[in-house]
Amino acid sequence: MGSPPIIEVSSLFHSYGETEAVRGVSFFVREGEIFSLLGPNGAGKSTVINVLITLLPLQKGNVTIAGYDLARDPAHVRRSIGIVFQEVTLDRDMTCREILEFHGRLYQMPAAERKARIEELLALVELRGKADTLTRHLSGGMKRRLEIARGLMTRPRILFLDEPTIGLDPQTRRRMWDYIRAVNREGTTIFLTTHYMDEADSLSDRISIMDHGTIVTTGTGWELKNRLGEDLIYLETSDNARARDVLGGVPDVGELREKSHGIVAMVKKDGTFLLPVLIERLISEGIRVHAVNLKKPSLDDVFVHYTGRELRDEGQGRGPLQGGPAGVRPG
Amino acid sequence: MRQWTGFLTIYWRDMLRFFRFKTLLVSSLVQPALWLAFFGIAMSANFARLSSGMAPLPGIREVGYLTFMAAGVIALTTLFTSLFGGIVILFDKNWGLMREVMASPLPRGHVIVGIGLSGMTKSFIQVSIITAFGILIGVEFFSGNTPVQVLVSLLGMFLFVGIFSLGFVFLSSAIAASLESPEGLQGIMTLLSLPLFFVSNALYPAAVFPPALSALSAANPLTHLINGVRYFTIGPDFQVIGVHYALSVQDVALSLGVLAVFTAAMFGIALWRFGKAVVT
Numbered sequence: 197m198g199s200p201p202i203i204e205v206s207s208l209f210h211s212y213g214e215t216e217a218v219r220g221v222s223f224f225v226r227e228g229e230i231f232s233l234l235g236p237n238g239a240g241k242s243t244v245i246n247v248l249i250t251l252l253p254l255q256k257g258n259v260t261i262a263g264y265d266l267a268r269d270p271a272h273v274r275r276s277i278g279i280v281f282q283e284v285t286l287d288r289d290m291t292c293r294e295i296l297e298f299h300g301r302l303y304q305m306p307a308a309e310r311k312a313r314i315e316e317l318l319a320l321v322e323l324r325g326k327a328d329t330l331t332r333h334l335s336g337g338m339k340r341r342l343e344i345a346r347g348l349m350t351r352p353r354i355l356f357l358d359e360p361t362i363g364l365d366p367q368t369r370r371r372m373w374d375y376i377r378a379v380n381r382e383g384t385t386i387f388l389t390t391h392y393m394d395e396a397d398s399l400s401d402r403i404s405i406m407d408h409g410t411i412v413t414t415g416t417g418w419e420l421k422n423r424l425g426e427d428l429i430y431l432e433t434s435d436n437a438r439a440r441d442v443l444g445g446v447p448d449v450g451e452l453r454e455k456s457h458g459i460v461a462m463v464k465k466d467g468t469f470l471l472p473v474l475i476e477r478l479i480s481e482g483i484r485v486h487a488v489n490l491k492k493p494s495l496d497d498v499f500v501h502y503t504g505r506e507l508r509d510e511g512q513g514r515g516p517l518q519g520g521p522a523g524v525r526p527g
Numbered sequence: 528m529r530q531w532t533g534f535l536t537i538y539w540r541d542m543l544r545f546f547r548f549k550t551l552l553v554s555s556l557v558q559p560a561l562w563l564a565f566f567g568i569a570m571s572a573n574f575a576r577l578s579s580g581m582a583p584l585p586g587i588r589e590v591g592y593l594t595f596m597a598a599g600v601i602a603l604t605t606l607f608t609s610l611f612g613g614i615v616i617l618f619d620k621n622w623g624l625m626r627e628v629m630a631s632p633l634p635r636g637h638v639i640v641g642i643g644l645s646g647m648t649k650s651f652i653q654v655s656i657i658t659a660f661g662i663l664i665g666v667e668f669f670s671g672n673t674p675v676q677v678l679v680s681l682l683g684m685f686l687f688v689g690i691f692s693l694g695f696v697f698l699s700s701a702i703a704a705s706l707e708s709p710e711g712l713q714g715i716m717t718l719l720s721l722p723l724f725f726v727s728n729a730l731y732p733a734a735v736f737p738p739a740l741s742a743l744s745a746a747n748p749l750t751h752l753i754n755g756v757r758y759f760t761i762g763p764d765f766q767v768i769g770v771h772y773a774l775s776v777q778d779v780a781l782s783l784g785v786l787a788v789f790t791a792a793m794f795g796i797a798l799w800r801f802g803k804a805v806v807t
Binding site: 251253275279284285287289302304 | 548622628
């Protein structure tokens, strides 16, 4: 299944002085897909993306983008990609139209093509009415949309988006996702970095989870979640330590984890039918059950499973399965 | 690909920003004119009183202090404007605006050339205003010249101003590319500009300097700019407050050569510093 790879990265390393930020990363992105590099801040995502977009030198490893070798032919790589940077990089003193005009000129687009493309893109990101407004007067969401338009100005084959919805309110984030999907439907391959689980889950065809400078796992969102089993069952009991021993003896229960107030069981069967069995078993052992929760594994659970740490996500509520104060990295 | 015109894109954006902000634009134009008006008129009144008892050197054209100083104000304005011309690189770097340019196919040399040309244009505008305003308040530039001679003189003056300006914008670009943040920038600029300013013949004759200062003054690009400007605006041979100035064609050609070498060297340094800069 799938198209040929448009990005291929193998054994990429990158250090800042003594600090190894990226330690042997390999992955590929298929043409036409939305690919997410997911991980906490400091995982090395930005370093990877900065090497791919030629802002950082390629220290070690092989990278091919759109058929061009990054080390030998960075100029052609630059012409094949569009970029939306992590922080807003719009000149406050230029209008939307001027921002796009400048970008088109930077890439030496002919004047007539520039003009037509600007109108087309302003319509796409719904900024026609703001064409001659200074960017300092735009809202956060408008700025992001303008940056996406700028990234698409030269009709790149791949659009890189570095944390595209950071700092946006939930409604605006969802609208950004719609724009990203629309761009992808037009045939542009999307490379996304994010630390939002829901963002990666909702948008991506494939996801790589990165932590401490390496990729810990890769797959479709569905594959990743299924690796944890069918369901996750959370139980709070009168004696969690004993409950853990009891549940460990049930054949359909996989891995067990103790939380601050309860236990999480990853189960291999449909939890709706297994849960009553587990509760009965606990009661028969004299253990009282105070609270239960049953859910499908989320990407958060996948992340915790592979890294042993929580990745706090402001876009999602804090359910019992995500609770626990230990090991949270600063966001 | 029209790759060789890439610097025009950088030039376009910098000029767009320059003309967009009227307060900045107007103040940068009015400031040198004010300096000429107040400092120049006050100083020339003082010098007129001091030198009133002295007999002028016989047979040499005498010009007023205001005229002498106007050429100096042209040079100083060019120096200060150019020294700050490259700072935009530092701010673009700090605010992330430089990333777009760095990730584009535009060769880095074009950024330096674009910023250089934009600084040069700003200097040209300021110099035109000072010249026009100066003549209005009594500066005796181009006196006795035919219209053709005036045109030649203007071209000569702008040639000197242009080369000098490029050199100092390149220097400031090199500094801006090397700095991590704007702190300390003001200090570096003051440290650079004050010695250049005082060890030159901008406001007073350098002929009476002690030998060491005199040697420094001869190595100072600002002195060479002023030589060129005075040669074309006042003339090759004149006296002011009892000091005789004579510049031969060879002197002026040498000054132009020194400025050309200086500017070429600064371009090299700017390219090297900018090539080292990592922008993420």
